Amino acid sequence: xxxxxxxxxxxxxxxxxxxxxxxxxxxxxxxxxxxxxxxxxxxxxxxxxxxxxxxxxxxxxxxxxxxxxxxxxxxxxxxxxxxxxxxxxxxxxxxxxxxxxxxxxxxxxxxxxxxxxxxxxxxxxxxxxxxxxxxxxxxxxxxxxxxxxxxxxxxxxxxxxxxxxxxxxxxxxxxxxxxxxxxxxxxxxxxxxxxxxxxxxxxxxxxxxxxxxxxxxxxxxxxxxxxxxxxxxxxxxxxxxxxxxxxxxxxxxxxxxxxxxxxxxxxxxxxxxxxxxxxxxxxxxxxxxxxxxxxxxxxxxxxxxxxxxxxxxxxxxxxxxxxxxxxxxxxxxxxxxxxxxxxxxxxxxxxxxxxxxxxxxxxxxxxxxxxxxxxxxxxxxxxxxxxxxxxxxxxxxxxxxxxxxxxxxxxxxxxxxxxxxxxxxxxxxxxxxxxxxxxxxxxxxxxxxxxxxxxx
Numbered sequence: 001x002x003x004x005x006x007x008x009x010x011x012x013x014x015x016x017x018x019x020x021x022x023x024x025x026x027x028x029x030x031x032x033x034x035x036x037x038x039x040x041x042x043x044x045x046x047x048x049x050x051x052x053x054x055x056x057x058x059x060x061x062x063x064x065x066x067x068x069x070x071x072x073x074x075x076x077x078x079x080x081x082x083x084x085x086x087x088x089x090x091x092x093x094x095x096x097x098x099x100x101x102x103x104x105x106x107x108x109x110x111x112x113x114x115x116x117x118x119x120x121x122x123x124x125x126x127x128x129x130x131x132x133x134x135x136x137x138x139x140x141x142x143x144x145x146x147x148x149x150x151x152x153x154x155x156x157x158x159x160x161x162x163x164x165x166x167x168x169x170x171x172x173x174x175x176x177x178x179x180x181x182x183x184x185x186x187x188x189x190x191x192x193x194x195x196x197x198x199x200x201x202x203x204x205x206x207x208x209x210x211x212x213x214x215x216x217x218x219x220x221x222x223x224x225x226x227x228x229x230x231x232x233x234x235x236x237x238x239x240x241x242x243x244x245x246x247x248x249x250x251x252x253x254x255x256x257x258x259x260x261x262x263x264x265x266x267x268x269x270x271x272x273x274x275x276x277x278x279x280x281x282x283x284x285x286x287x288x289x290x291x292x293x294x295x296x297x298x299x300x301x302x303x304x305x306x307x308x309x310x311x312x313x314x315x316x317x318x319x320x321x322x323x324x325x326x327x328x329x330x331x332x333x334x335x336x337x338x339x340x341x342x343x344x345x346x347x348x349x350x351x352x353x354x355x356x357x358x359x360x361x362x363x364x365x366x367x368x369x370x371x372x373x374x375x376x377x378x379x380x381x382x383x384x385x386x387x388x389x390x391x392x393x394x395x396x397x398x399x400x401x402x403x404x405x406x407x408x409x410x411x412x413x414x415x416x417x418x419x420x421x422x423x424x425x426x427x428x429x430x431x432x433x434x435x436x437x438x439x440x441x442x443x444x445x446x447x448x449x450x451x452x453x454x455x456x
Contacts, residue, residue, distance in 0.1 A: 007020060012169055014147065015143075015169075022436055025172050031130055033165050034124075034162070040072055040118070041073075050113050057104070089123040090105050091103065093119060095159075104140060131178045185433055211356065213404055246385070249382040255340075256303050256337070256378070257335075263295045263299075279320055306324065310348040318376045346391070
């Protein structure tokens with residue numbers, strides 16, 4: 001893209017070279033910077049107000065009048081001081097990790113009766129010098145944002161004092177130039193966002209296709225001419241005549257969960273697996289927690305995982321399955337359930353596919369899905385109905401699904417990579433524009449090419 005004619009060294013490592021007509025100023029000289037102390041609680045004697053909270057900022061680029069703000073109370077002075085106005089920039093100042101510090105949102109609409117809530121820093125730019133839309137994009141620039149992550153303090157929770165926001169150095173073009181940058185980035189990012197949304201819709205369709213394939217095969221089999229019978233279960237309907245429908249407890253040797261307490265964590269010891277450790281295809285032994293051998297030996301007296309068993313997440317994000325296909329010793333936390341199968345009746349790999357079907361989904365707690373944050377009790381797991389082909393047929397189904405779903409997963413990964421590249425391009429555009437690496441003063445929005453979008 002077009003660049004400026006003249007650049008000079010900014011003297012600031014994260015900015016690099018700047019157009020020679022741009023200046024640098026500390027944020028405190030360009031805006032009012034104030035951390036809010038208005039919490040979510042309602043107190044007698046205070047005035048009612050709508051509260052813009054941490055999650056409103058964390059989850060949204062733009063604060064709009066259509067957001068569902070919570071009701072709270074505040075003092076008259078707080079309502080006056082922390083009134084959320086059009087053009088404000090709200091930034092998270094606290095987080096559980098330093099990586100999540102200084103997430104911005106721009107107040108795009110005129111709001112009525114909304115107050116800035118706790119854990120946020122409110123920035124009210126002097127519009128004669130600095131526009132909120134430009135500052136918002138600056139906060140989205142990783143090299144600018146990283147300086148706040150570096151200065152975040154904490155152990156279990158991280159926070160930033162007002163000092164670091166107030167003294168942040170801002171590369172500053174003229175207000176008219178800021179307007180051009182805002183117009184350019186709003187246009188470009190909206191088009192990229194729309195395209196990424198379409199890609200995510202494609203992934204959702206592929207996920208639906210994956211579930212449909214599993215549903216069909218684990219209820220009807222691969223032989224479309226096989227004689228059928230009534231399963232005896234209203235919501236299940238017909239199944240192949242030679243298949244059985246059994247409760248899980250009758251085709252397993254043990255269904256048990258892991259440690260009901262948090263053990264002692266050590267640098268060197270036996271791996272101790274939690275739900276987060278079994279979500280990926282391969283377990284990252286470098287990042288798993290470890291416990292002393294003595295505690296492991298005590299735990300395996302009750303719950304001893306072995307090769308061929310299956311781990312099932314039953315707390316938090318429930319419904320994740322992982323077949324134990326390794327030989328090293330480990331213990332598991334209470335969030336994981338260990339299932340030992342009668343291998344002459346059912347393969348753990350067949351069960352893993354079956355658990356991904358809508359049949360299982362229908363049997364789990366009322367009104368919740370497998371991916372809901374809830375609990376799946378051992379009693380419920382024991383009572384799950386399993387549609388059971390003969391073991392030889394299970395292996396044929398496993399091989400078929402590995403192939404069919406492998407193709408779908410491959411396509412999903414390709415689209416996810418495209419989305420990742422689009423996000424990188426989006427971030428780079430923002431960074432280049434707000435640091436003057438590209439000149440967008442003459443930019444004119446291009447019409448959306450609907451044919452190109454369809455092809456994408």
